[in-house]
Amino acid sequence: MPVVKPFRATRPTRDKVGLIASKPYDTYTKAQIEARLDNNPFSFLHIVNPGYKYNKEISGKERFGLVKNRFEEFKEDGSFQQDEKPCYYLHKIIYRNEIQFVGFVGAASTEDYENNSIRKHEDTLKEKVDVFTEYLKTVRFNADPVLLTFPDNAVLEGISQELMQERPEYEFTTTSRETHHFWVIGDEAIKEQIEAEFKAMQHIYIADGHHRSLSSIDLKKKLQAENETHTGYEAYNYFMGFFIPESHLRIHEFNRLVKDLNGLSKDEFLIKLDEQFKIENLKQNYYKPSKPHHFSMYLDGDFYELNLRFRNYDFHDALSRLDAQILYNTILKPILGIEDLRNNSRLEYSQGQKDMAYVKGMIDNGEFEVGFGMYPAKIDEMKTIADEGMKMPPKTTFIEPRLRSGITIYEF
Structure with missing residues (x-):
C-alpha cells in the first residue's frame, strides 16, 4: 500500500x-556547461555550480553550502516561489x-522504501550515497x-486525460x-482520488x-x-x-566496451566463446541484437552475432535469465577476467542510444579491443528481479524519460 502524498x-x-x-x-560536457552559464543567468546550473560566480572550482562541503546560498538567492529574487x-x-x-x-510528481514515503512497498532492482555504491546524503x-x-x-x-489515466x-x-x-507541459493539481477531491489509487x-x-532514493532514506534516519x-x-x-x-517507460540497453582480451589472441578468444555461443562472423555488416540471449560483438574490424547455446547454460532464476548477467557469467568474468563490474578500469559502458556504431568507432580508434551489444531488458524482467529481492548488474538499463532539474523542488 504505497503512500504518495501531495507537497508544496x-x-x-x-x-x-x-x-x-x-x-x-x-x-x-564542460563546454556545454560553460556556454549555458555564460549566456543564461537563470539556468539551474548556476545553483549546482556555484563556483562559476567566483571563477573557481569548488567541491565538497564548501560547495554544498554555496549551492544552498545560490538557491536562496533565486528564491529571494522571485525566480522561485513555493505553492501555498x-x-x-x-x-x-x-x-x-x-x-x-505522462506522469505525476508527488512525495514518496521513506517508510515504503524500507518496508519494500517501493521495490528496487539496482545495487548502490556506499560512497556515492554518503556524499549525496551529506549534500541533501x-x-x-x-x-x-x-x-x-x-x-x-x-x-489515474482518466485524471490525466x-x-x-x-x-x-x-x-x-x-x-x-x-x-x-505541466499542470498543478490542487483540487482536494482529485488529490484524494490520486492518493487512494496509489494506496490500492x-x-x-x-x-x-x-x-x-537511498540517500533520502539515510537522511531521514x-x-x-x-x-x-x-x-x-x-x-x-x-x-x-x-x-x-x-x-510509458522506454528502456534502452547499455553496451559494454573492454580494453583488452585478457592476454588471449583473437583466435584463442573466439574458441573460448564457441563453448557458450554459436558465432557468426558478419564482416562489415552492422548487427544489433533483435531478441533476448542474442549479442552483438565488434572485434578487429568485424561484427559478430553471438547466440547463446542454451544446453550449456543454467537458467535457475530471474537474474540468470537477464542478458547483462549472461554476458557476465559467460564472457566478462570467466574469459576476460572482469570480476567487479563497478570498479574495473578495463570495462566501460555505452548507453544504447549511441548504439553499436559508437562502439565500433571507439574500437577502431584503438581505445578498446572488443565491444558487446545487448538486447534491452524488459519491464517485467526488472520487476521480477526486484520482487525476488535480487539486483541487476550495474548499467543494465538506460531508462527514459530523463528528467530535468529545477521544475519542481522538494524542500525539507
Missing part, C-alpha cells in the same frame, strides 16, 4: 521555467515530437525526482527538442534514481535521530518522485 513544491515562475530547467549536471498548499503535479514530456511520457543534509532541498513506475491504472484538456501552468520547449497498489518500482520531537510527518520522511505508468 518550490517552482519557477511561469515566465522563467524554460530558462531555469536544465538537464542533470553530469550529462553536460500541497499539490500533485502532472508532467507531460514529448521527445523529438513523437515519444510521449546541507542544502535541504531536492531538485531531481526519483523516477518510479506503477502498473497502468485506468483511474481530463487535466490535459485544461491550459497547462507551464508549456515550453528546450534546445534538445523536448516539449514540456501492491508495489511501485524504482526505474531510475536508486542512489538518490540522521534527521530523525537529531529531532527529539520526531512525529513521522516531517517533510524529511518523504522524497520527491515522478510516478509514471509502466507502458
Whole structure:
C-alpha cells in the first residue's frame, strides 16, 4: 500500500521555467556547461555550480553550502516561489515530437522504501550515497525526482486525460527538442482520488534514481535521530518522485566496451566463446541484437552475432535469465577476467542510444579491443528481479524519460 502524498513544491515562475530547467549536471560536457552559464543567468546550473560566480572550482562541503546560498538567492529574487498548499503535479514530456511520457510528481514515503512497498532492482555504491546524503543534509532541498513506475491504472489515466484538456501552468520547449507541459493539481477531491489509487497498489518500482532514493532514506534516519520531537510527518520522511505508468517507460540497453582480451589472441578468444555461443562472423555488416540471449560483438574490424547455446547454460532464476548477467557469467568474468563490474578500469559502458556504431568507432580508434551489444531488458524482467529481492548488474538499463532539474523542488 504505497503512500504518495501531495507537497508544496518550490517552482519557477511561469515566465522563467524554460530558462531555469536544465538537464542533470553530469550529462553536460564542460563546454556545454560553460556556454549555458555564460549566456543564461537563470539556468539551474548556476545553483549546482556555484563556483562559476567566483571563477573557481569548488567541491565538497564548501560547495554544498554555496549551492544552498545560490538557491536562496533565486528564491529571494522571485525566480522561485513555493505553492501555498500541497499539490500533485502532472508532467507531460514529448521527445523529438513523437515519444510521449505522462506522469505525476508527488512525495514518496521513506517508510515504503524500507518496508519494500517501493521495490528496487539496482545495487548502490556506499560512497556515492554518503556524499549525496551529506549534500541533501546541507542544502535541504531536492531538485531531481526519483523516477518510479506503477502498473497502468485506468483511474489515474482518466485524471490525466481530463487535466490535459485544461491550459497547462507551464508549456515550453528546450534546445534538445523536448516539449514540456505541466499542470498543478490542487483540487482536494482529485488529490484524494490520486492518493487512494496509489494506496490500492501492491508495489511501485524504482526505474531510475536508486542512489538518490537511498540517500533520502539515510537522511531521514540522521534527521530523525537529531529531532527529539520526531512525529513521522516531517517533510524529511518523504522524497520527491515522478510516478509514471509502466507502458510509458522506454528502456534502452547499455553496451559494454573492454580494453583488452585478457592476454588471449583473437583466435584463442573466439574458441573460448564457441563453448557458450554459436558465432557468426558478419564482416562489415552492422548487427544489433533483435531478441533476448542474442549479442552483438565488434572485434578487429568485424561484427559478430553471438547466440547463446542454451544446453550449456543454467537458467535457475530471474537474474540468470537477464542478458547483462549472461554476458557476465559467460564472457566478462570467466574469459576476460572482469570480476567487479563497478570498479574495473578495463570495462566501460555505452548507453544504447549511441548504439553499436559508437562502439565500433571507439574500437577502431584503438581505445578498446572488443565491444558487446545487448538486447534491452524488459519491464517485467526488472520487476521480477526486484520482487525476488535480487539486483541487476550495474548499467543494465538506460531508462527514459530523463528528467530535468529545477521544475519542481522538494524542500525539507
